[in-house]
Amino acid sequence: MNGLEISGVSKRFGATVALDDVSLTINEHELFFLLGPSGCGKTTLLRCIAGLCRPDAGTVRFGGNDITNTPVDKRNMGMVFQNYSLWPHMTVFENVAYGLKMRNRAKDETESRAFKALAMVEMQGLKDRKPAALSGGQQQRIALARALVYEPPVVLLDEPLSNLDAKLRKEMRMEIRAIQKRLGVTMVYVTHDQEEASAMADRMALLDKGRIVQSGTPREIYRRPASAFAAQFFGQANLLACTVATVAEGRAAIACGTARFAVPLSAFGATPVQGQRATAVVRPEDLYWSEAGNQEPHISGTIAGHERSGGVHTYTIDAPKQQFIMQDGTGGEERAIGSAVTMGIRTDRLYFIHA
C-alpha cells in the first residue's frame, strides 16, 4: 500500500510544542485534510511529511518505507505553498518544467509534460509570462501544475486557497478535487477553513495544540465529535449539560434541565454509566420550531439575531441559561428579532461527549 503512516511524531521549537506524539494513517488515493486553528501544528506536520522539517521523535513512513531521514529532494512529493512561491526569475513554463529538469527528463518529454500540466490547469496561454504578471488565481493554478507535473504519488497543499477571494476559492475547491480524483494522487491538504474541509475531504484529522483531536470522515466528525473542541471547531454546535439518569436495555435515560428523554447507547462514544455527567451536542439544524406546552424536550427563548444565506435562516436565540444557534432550512417565514419562540430538539440525532 502506498499510504503515509505517521507514528509518534513530536516536534518542538524552543519551548513551544508544535507536535505532540502525533500518529496518523493516510491512505493511497485519498484527499486527506489536516484541519485546525492557527498554531495547532498542522503546517509543521505537513512539513514533516515533506521533509522540510525533521521531527524530534517518531517516524514518517511511505509505502511501508521509513522516510523520516530521507532528504526532501529524494521524497518525490509535490507541494503547493500558501504564497505559491513561484520563482520570480523564471517564466511560467520554466517554473512548471523545473521538477522535470531535476529528474533529468529528455527535452521533448519535459516540454510535452509541462504543456500537459499547464493544459490541465488551463494556463497554456501564459507560459512565457513571469509570475509577477499573473493574478493570484493564475499563480495558484501554476503552483498546482508545478507540483503535479512530475506525477508524484503524494501532493502536499499548505492552505493553497487562503489568498483567493471567496468565489474563486469555491471554484478552485471543485477543480482541485476533480484533478485529485482523476489522477488518483494522494493529497494532504492543510487548512483552517472547516467549510473547505467538509466540502472536499475524503477523510480528515482535526488538530489542536499539537495533538490530533479526532480523525475520520467529515461526516463522522460532524455527527460524532470526540470533544467539545471538535464539536465547536468543525461546524457550529450548541452544547447542553446533561446527566445520565439510568442505563438499561440498550438505552440511556437522559436528564437535561427539566426535560427527560431516552437515547440509544450508540449516541455515546463510550458506554455511559449511571449518574455520569455528559454534554449533548445539538447541531443548529437539529432544532426545530415547536409550540409552547409541547410534551417533547423543548427550549424557550427570544430571538436575538438573524442571518440569511440562500434559503436558510440562522437565528441566535437567548434562552434563560445560554445562547443557542438554530438553523431553519425549511423555507419557512422569517421570524422577527425580539419575538418569543420555542424550539424542539431532534433527540434521535444527538451525540453525547464526556463532560
Add this chain to the structure above:
Amino acid sequence: MKNRILIPLFYACVSLFLLAFLIYPLSGVFARTFFFDGRFSPGIFGNTALSPAVLSACGNSFVLGIATVVISTIIALPLSVFVSGYEFRLKVIVAGLVLVPMIMPPFVGAIGIQRIFARYGLLNMLAGTAPFDWLGNAGLLGVAFLQALHLFPIMYLNLTAVLSNIDPALEEAAQSAGAGPWRVFRDVTMPLAMQGFLSGAIIVFLWSFTDLGTPLVLGFRQVMAVEIFDRAVSVNNDPTGSAMVVLVIAITVALMFVFKRFFADDLLGSGSKGIRGRELKTPSPLLLCGIYGFATAVLAASLLPHIGLLLTSLAGDWFMTPLPTQWTLGFFSAAASDENIARAVGNSGLYSGLSTMIDIVLGVFIAYMLLRYRVRAGWLVDATIMLPLALPGIILAFGYVATFSGTFLDPLKNPVPLLVIGYAVRRLPYCFRAAYAGLSQVSVEYEEASRVCGASAPRTVFRITVPLIGGSIIAGAILSFMFAVLEVSESMVLAVKEQFFPITREIYALLTKIPDGDYVASALGVLCMFFLGAGIVAASLLMGKQLGRMFRM
C-alpha cells in the same frame, strides 16, 4: 547529515578567518596596552584615557561625529524624500550621481580641495577674498562640513531604503484618521524610519570619528584619529598609542552594542510581503525646480574636490588665477605610459580582485548560514564582521606587521597575501551585508519549493538562490572591489617594496616626484575617480533601493 558537515564547516571558516586576521592582530594592540614588561598594568590605559589631551581629543571627535551626522542628515533627508516619494525625469541620474561623492581618490583629494580653497585658489580668486585662509580657519565645523559632503550618500541610501519600504497604507490610515501631513510624518513615517536612520547615522558617526584624512588636510589635529596617527610611528614602543586605539575600539563596540540592543528591532521586517508599492507623486513645476536646484547645489558642493582635481590634472599652467591659463592632456598620457603606474594598476587589480573573491564567497556563505540555518552566536559573527567598518585601517595594518613579522606571512618578504587578506577583512562587510539583504528579501519558500521538486541543496543554491540575489552579490562585490582599490592604510604600511605598490601607494610615491609628480598623480586620481564612479553607479542600478542596506549595522 548536511547540518553535521555544514555547520562545523561554517564555524571553522568563520573563526579561522576572523580570529586569525582580525581578532588576533588586534589582540596585540590590547596586549601592548595592558601589559608592560610582561606584567598586567592597567594603569597605562587608565592614565592615557583620562589624560587631558586624550579627553579633549575624544570630546572633539564626539562633537565632530555628531555634527557630521546632523549636517549629512540635513543634506540627505530632502534628497531621500524626493527620490522615494516622487517621479521625475532625471531621477535615475540624480540617484546615481548622489553616490559619487563617496569616492575620493586618496591624497590627491587633498590637492583638489586645496586648489579650490587655498589662499589663491579658485574660490578666493573668484570671490575676490584672497588671501583668506579657508582651510586654516575651518575649525571643527569645517571638518564636519567636508566630511558630511563626503558621507551624506550613506545617510541618503539608508533613508531612501527605509522611506520606500514603508507601507503607504500605514500613512493613509493616519490620514484617514484625520492627521495632517506633518502629523503623519511625525507620528507614523518618522518612528518607522527611525531604525534605518540610526543605522546609517551610526556608520556616519563612526566613519567621521575615525577619519584621519579630512582633519589632517584642514590642519585640525585635536581629534582621536590624528592623535593616534601621530603616535602610530612609535606604536610599538609607546603604549599610549595602543591605549588610544583600545579606547576607540571600546567606544565603537559600546556604540554598536547599544544600537543593537536598543534600536535594532526592524519594525518594517526584512521580507516585506503583500505590501502595495508606493504610489509615486508627480511634483509640481515649482517643486521640481526645487528638487533639481537642491540636487545641483548639493552635488556642486560635494564634487568641489573632484572638480579641483580634474582641473589640476588638465592644467598646463595654473598660478594666481581662478582657472588654469593653459590646458593639457599631457599628464594623462604621462600617466598612461608610465611603467610604474601600469604595474601599480595591475597590482591593485590583482589584490582587490582576489580580496573581492574571498569576500563574495565568505559573505554569501556566512549570510546564508546566519539566515537559513540560524546558527548559534550569529549575532556575534555579524557584529565581528561589521567591526572593520568602524576600525581605522591603520590599526589593523600595524596589527598585521606586529603579528606576522618573521612568520611565513612576513610583509617585508612578500606583502601580497597579507594585503589581499587585509583588503578582504576590511571590505567583507559590504559583500556580507549585500548578500544578507538579498537573502532576507528572498522567501525561504522559494528554496523549499525547489527542494520539494527534487533539486539537491547545492543545485537549489545555484539555480534559485544565487539568481535571485545575484544583483545584490554583484553590487556588494563592486563596492568591495572599489573600496579595496581606494584602500590607504594597509597599502601604505604593508607594501614597502616598489614592485608590490598598489595604486594608492603609487599615487603617494608620485606626489614626491619632481617636477610634475603631483600633476601625474592627479591625472591618475581622476582616472580612478571615473572608473570607481562608474562602478558605484552600476552598483546602485543593480541593487536599487537595497543599496542602502549595505551601509548600516
